[in-house]
Amino acid sequence: MIFTTTTEYAIRGLAELASRSETEPVLLADLVAGTDLPREFLAKVFQRLVKAGILHSAKGRGGGFSLARPGSEIAVMDIVVALEGQQHFGGCVLGLDKCSDTMPCPQHDHYKPVRQRLREYLASTTVSDLGVALREKKRLIAKQNAEPADDADRTQTRAAIAKE
C-alpha cells in the first residue's frame, strides 16, 4: 500500500466502525472481532484520531468509539492528513525541493495530474462510502461461504489476487 500500516489500520478501523453504526458508539473489542486488526495498536491509532477530531470516544459502560461527525463528511484524505501530515502527497517525483508550479521540472508536469487524480479519489471517498463498501463486501463473502465449497472457484480468486 501507499500508506503506513498505521494509516491502513485507521482506514480499515473506520470502515469497520462506519459499517456498524455511524452514530452509536462501538466498542473497540467488538470492532476488531472477526478481523485481524490488532486491538491494542488500533487503540493507539484511534486515540490520535480522537485528538484530530475525527472520532469521539466515551469511557465506561455504554462507551466506545463513534464518528465525531457524519461519515459522509469524513474523507479518507482527512485520515491520511491526520496521521501522515499534509505533505504526504506533495513534492515532485524526483524528490527535488525547488520544484513548484512557478518553476516546474518537466516531470513535474507529467506527475502532477497523476497525483491530482489520487488526491481527488482520497478527497471524494468518505468513511460512509467505506462503510457501505465493507458491508457489501462482507455480504458477498458470507454468501460465498454459504455456497457448497467450490475449490476451483476459490483458487481462481486467489490467483486473481496474486496478479492484482
Added chain:
Amino acid sequence: MIFTTTTEYAIRGLAELASRSETEPVLLADLVAGTDLPREFLAKVFQRLVKAGILHSAKGRGGGFSLARPGSEIAVMDIVVALEGQQHFGGCVLGLDKCSDTMPCPQHDHYKPVRQRLREYLASTTVSDLGVALREKKRLIAKQNAEPADDADRTQTRAAIAKE
C-alpha cells in the same frame, strides 16, 4: 512521497546518473556532489540496483556506476519493483485480502483506475526522461541564480512549494 526514502534516493540517484551520462561510468563521489544525497547510503542502494541488473558497476580507476541498459529501457517502475517488490501498489484501499476483480468490493472498482493511472505513469516514465528532466531543471536553477537576487520571487516560489 509515496515511496520509501531508499526508493526516492534510488530514483534521484539514477536521475543524476542519467543526466550526466547514459553510457560512461560516473563516480559515486561525483554523482552526489552538489546534492544532498547521502553517499554511503546511496552506495548501498546502488549495490542493490547492480544485483537487480539495473546498474553496472566497475571498481578501480576508470570505474564507477553506469546504466546496465539504455536509460530509455529502465522504467521508474523497475526501480520501485527492484527495491519494494512487485506488490507495492497491489491490494485494495481497504487493505482487505479477498479483494479481486472476480470478487471486488465496491471501492475496489473506484480505486482501481486511480492505481492504474499511477502505475502507467511509473511504467512509462524512464530513467532517460528523468535525466532530461533533471538537466533541464538544473539549467533553470542556474539561470535563476544568475539573475539579480529577487527575493520576492524566491519567496513566492517557497510559498508555492508549501501549497503543493
Added chain:
DNA sequence: CGATTAAAGGACTAAGAAGTCTTTTGATAT
C-alpha cells in the same frame, strides 16, 4: 610487481514504526 583507486561487503549505531502490557482516568449503573 605494487601503489592507487573505487566499489563491495560487513559490522555497526540511530531513529522510527509497530506492537504489547500495565496502570490510570472517567463514566455509568446498582
Added chain:
DNA sequence: ATATCAAAAGACTTCTTAGTCCTTTAATCG
C-alpha cells in the same frame, strides 16, 4: 459510594529503515 466497564496514558519491547564507518576485493596505471 463502590463496583464495573472501557478508553487514555505511559512504559515498555521488537522490528525495520536509515545511516555511518571500516575493511576487503578487484581493477588499472606506472
